[in-house]
Amino acid sequence: MIIVFCDDDQTLVDLAFKEIEEYEEVFSRCILYNDPKLNRLKLGKNENLFISAHGSDTSAIIGGHGAKSLSLTPSQLWNRIRHLFPVNYEGAIYLASCYAADELPSQTGNSTNEKSFITQLSEISGQTVYGQSGGQPLEFIPQPDEEDPEYQWTKG
Structure with a gap:
């Protein structure tokens, strides 16, 4: 399943639906x-969850582009998706979002970087979480076994 967490970029929506057409399996x-249907959905025991959103290189948030667009922390995201997961879930979460796997600059002024979005989400949720590094916009949502090093997933 792909969930698009963005309210101001139709490109992400179009990309997600294109991936469904090409790789439904x-x-x-x-x-x-x-x-509203999202609240009634459940993942299969082994079904991976893909999340498409924009990311930030300065703080652990995902969502849209603009100042007034959707903006979620790892905790807020988990609260929105936790109902999807069955007991004994064995799939993984894949976050297709710029900077999702990158450590972030310290928000407190010390020299220690903040944990990446995917590391924070993994710690909060107890799930296996993968994400994308860097700020290069994706032309597609990589599959879990992607071999191209430019698009490989990083584990949180």
């Missing part, structure tokens, strides 16, 4: 974060 379905 991998992604199975796509839904927007604000679709």
Whole structure:
């Protein structure tokens, strides 16, 4: 399943639906974060969850582009998706978002970097979480076994 957590960029929505058309066996379905049907959905025991959103290189948030767009911390994201996970879930969460796997600059002024979005989400949720490094916009959502080093997933 792909969930698009963005309220101001149709490109991410179009990309997600294109991936469903081309790789239905991998992604199975796509839904927007604000679709009322999301609250009734459940993941299969081994079904991976893909999240598409914009990221930030300065703080652990995902969402949209603009100052007034959707903006979620790892805790807020987990609170929105936790109902999807069955007991004994064995899949993984894949976050297709710029900087999701990158450590962030310290928010407190000390020299220690903040943990990446995916590391924080993994700690909060207890799930296996993968993400993308760097700020290069994706032309597609990589599959879990992606071999191209430019698009490989990093584990949180």
